[in-house]
Amino acid sequence: MEGDFIKINEWLLPLSWIYGWGVRLRNQMFELGILKSRTFDIPVIAVGNITVGGSGKTPHVEYLINMLCNKVKVAVLSRGYKRKSRGYVLAEADTAMAEIGDEPYQMKRKFKDIYVAVDKDRCHGIDQITGNKETSDTDVILLDDAFQHRYVKPGINILLVDYHRLIMYDKLLPAGRLREPKSGKSRADIVIVTKCPQDLKPMEFRVITKTMNLYPYQKLFFTTLKYGNLKPVYCGPDRELSSINENTHVLLLTGIASPKQMIVDLEPYTKNINPLTFADHHQFIASDIERINRMYAEMEGDDRIIITTEKDNARLFGMKGLSDEVRQHLFVLPVSVDFMLGQEEEFKEKIIGYVRKNSRNSILAKTKDDNKSDNSNNPGNRPRTISFRNH
Incomplete structure (x- = not known):
């Protein structure tokens, strides 16, 4: 809820x-114009x-x-x-x-x-x-x-x-x-x-x-x-998220502010989720790599994988010391958004309309100019920053 x-x-x-x-x-100082x-x-x-x-x-x-x-x-x-x-x-x-x-x-x-x-x-x-x-x-x-x-x-x-x-x-x-x-x-x-x-x-x-x-x-x-297909960090083919099942054991490796949502979203696929959680923007060090290797080696089951986020992979990729077994089973879970x-x-329409009205060099602006009458002296046609609340 x-x-x-x-x-x-x-x-x-x-x-x-x-x-x-x-x-x-501080906010009041901006409202009064003391801070500009x-x-x-x-x-x-x-x-x-x-x-x-x-x-x-x-x-x-x-x-x-x-x-x-x-x-x-x-x-x-x-x-x-x-x-x-x-x-x-x-x-x-x-x-x-x-x-x-x-x-x-x-x-x-x-x-x-x-x-x-x-x-x-x-x-x-x-x-x-x-x-x-x-x-x-x-x-x-x-x-x-x-x-x-x-x-x-x-x-x-x-x-x-x-x-x-x-x-x-x-x-x-x-x-x-x-x-x-x-x-x-x-x-x-x-x-x-x-x-x-x-x-x-x-x-x-x-x-x-x-x-x-x-x-x-x-x-x-x-x-x-x-979520998209699981992407291997080092080697091997993509893996469909639906391939995870009740026999799959997941080490969920995250250094983000709120990993709970990922756990909730992965639980319908498998209940065998072992979170390894670090602070947001955590910089991985040698002892962290040793811990990852150890936790993966101690996991049960024949189908064992490590799932991490794109942001964590940006900090993890290139780190030395990961075992060959970890490298073979380390996947990134891409995430995007859907509007409801x-x-x-x-x-x-709101975003593109705003850019179209205010960008003179873009394809959007040129398309607009090609389809309107010549009105270049109108102040409304000059690039400017606007807000929806003013319209």
Whole structure:
């Protein structure tokens, strides 16, 4: 059910009140203009959340990339969490994971024709992307995990809310997992409830919609996770997920914020799941490799496999010390998102419509220009950053 992963540490609530006061003060300073938000003359789409931990940001950013990359030149700008470099870094084909972080590294490996950059200062990062000759043909910038980065005012602000950790039932840090008060959702143009069960009932959709209590300018969508075939990390053919059965023993190797959903999704195939869980963005070391080898060797059954995530594989691949047996049975489980309630086309229209109105160099913009009368002096035809709430 919704909110079933929420755990509130009641004894920490006094600290949450202090934390909340500080966050509210910061937000108020932006509202009053004491702290400044910048707009840019290029389409900027931000994807983020107001909770600590995984709400499905990377699969949703990848969904946007897939939607746009054949129509426009896409750049993804991330903070590059836990990277070893500093400042602005533009990923190249041979850039090491340690230089840009695991999630940007994953996206660069999967989408070789897009730009992937990291910069803690998102305004500086956007200036670098638009100002540098090698990336000046960028049509749209996707900001990864930037809902709290208020120094940038995106044209579309997408807020992700985990079905299992609905913000309306959660509390501020450190008692709960909220980074800011629930009222912060008012900045979102689009809210997506992620990781929904595929068999969610119509009544549950209505209850969640009412609970979220969004403004008229905000649009609510629902997505669920979709898994692909298991991909071997080192050797061998793909393996269909349906090939896992009650005789299969799985070592589920994760270093993500919320591995519970993967366990829930794999349990219909087999109950023999042994989780090996590390902290989010965990950097694997030699002792971890020894532990993986040992746990796999101790597993029972003839059909034994290790399943990990794409993000974990970005940090695990290339590590020395994995046994031959582990390397032969190590698989990545790709994940993507599906829109529910037949909402996919509506979502695409909103995103592509925004980019079309504001990007002059893209195929979308040229198509629009070819089909309209000459009206170049109309201010509405100049590139600008817009928000759905203003329309």
